[in-house]
Amino acid sequence: GQPVxxxxxxxxxPETHGEFGLGYINPGPQHISQHLNQQHSPSNWQDLWRDAMSQHADLRLIVTGPATNLATFGPTPRTTLMGGTYLYPGNTTPTAEWNTWVDPHAAKTAFAQATEPITVCSLGVTERLTLNPDSLQLLIDALSDAPIASYLPEMLRFYFEFHESQGEGYLAQIHDLLTVMIALGKAPFTTREVTVDVEADSELMRGTTVADMRGHWGREPNALLVDDADVTAAHAELLRAARNDSKGQ
Known part of the structure; x- marks a missing residue:
C-alpha cells in the first residue's frame, strides 16, 4: 500500500511496539529482506483489492492502522475501521487516537467519501480488550504446539512494559483483535449511527474525531460507531480460536 x-x-x-513491531523479537535481516521484496507497488495493491472485491461479494475490509490506503482506494463497502476517540481521552494527544493522528487527512477523506456507513471501533472500546501475564499463559496453553506460542512471551513483554511505563498496569491492549472480532461478528457489540468528521489541519487538535450524534450538521450518517462490546465473549473466542489453531483447523 501507500508508504507514507x-x-x-x-x-x-518503536518505543511502543519495538524496532520491528514485534516487541523484543528481531526477525533478522533475511526475513526483513524477504518482506521488502514482497511489497507491492502502489498501483499493484489497488489492483489486488479490486480483484478480491470483484471475486468475493461478501469480502470485508478491516483497517487496523491509519486510513491512508482506504482514502486512496476510494469508498469501500463493508469496511470496519479501528481509530478515533469519541467523548474519551486520546492516547497520542489529549483528543486524538494514534491511527487517526498519524494520517488525519486520510481519516477525514475516508469518512467524507463513504457511500455506506463505516463501522468504527474507537479507542474507548478497543482498549478494553487486554492481556496480562495470566491471560497470556491461558492463550499459550490453548495454542499448545502452535509455533506462534513460543514467540508470544517476548512479543508481549515489550508491550506490557510500555503500558506499565504509562501508568496503565502490566498489560497489553489488544485493539486490533477486538476490531477484527467485531468486523466478523465473533463478539457481541452494539452501534450507534452517526456522522463523523476529522480535524486534519489544526496543529493542536490534529486527528481529533467528532461524531454528530443529533444531526446538527444535517449530513447523512457515514459511520456506525461501536459503543459497547462484550469483552468477556471476546476472550472466550480468542481461546476457542487458539485451540482450533493448535489442532491445525
Missing amino acids: PLEVPLTTT
Whole structure:
C-alpha cells in the first residue's frame, strides 16, 4: 500500500511496539529482506483489492492502522475501521487516537467519501480488550504446539512494559483483535449511527474525531460507531480460536 501519509510526514512508534513491531523479537535481516521484496507497488495493491472485491461479494475490509490506503482506494463497502476517540481521552494527544493522528487527512477523506456507513471501533472500546501475564499463559496453553506460542512471551513483554511505563498496569491492549472480532461478528457489540468528521489541519487538535450524534450538521450518517462490546465473549473466542489453531483447523 501507500508508504507514507497523504500530507504529513510519517511517524512510527518503536518505543511502543519495538524496532520491528514485534516487541523484543528481531526477525533478522533475511526475513526483513524477504518482506521488502514482497511489497507491492502502489498501483499493484489497488489492483489486488479490486480483484478480491470483484471475486468475493461478501469480502470485508478491516483497517487496523491509519486510513491512508482506504482514502486512496476510494469508498469501500463493508469496511470496519479501528481509530478515533469519541467523548474519551486520546492516547497520542489529549483528543486524538494514534491511527487517526498519524494520517488525519486520510481519516477525514475516508469518512467524507463513504457511500455506506463505516463501522468504527474507537479507542474507548478497543482498549478494553487486554492481556496480562495470566491471560497470556491461558492463550499459550490453548495454542499448545502452535509455533506462534513460543514467540508470544517476548512479543508481549515489550508491550506490557510500555503500558506499565504509562501508568496503565502490566498489560497489553489488544485493539486490533477486538476490531477484527467485531468486523466478523465473533463478539457481541452494539452501534450507534452517526456522522463523523476529522480535524486534519489544526496543529493542536490534529486527528481529533467528532461524531454528530443529533444531526446538527444535517449530513447523512457515514459511520456506525461501536459503543459497547462484550469483552468477556471476546476472550472466550480468542481461546476457542487458539485451540482450533493448535489442532491445525
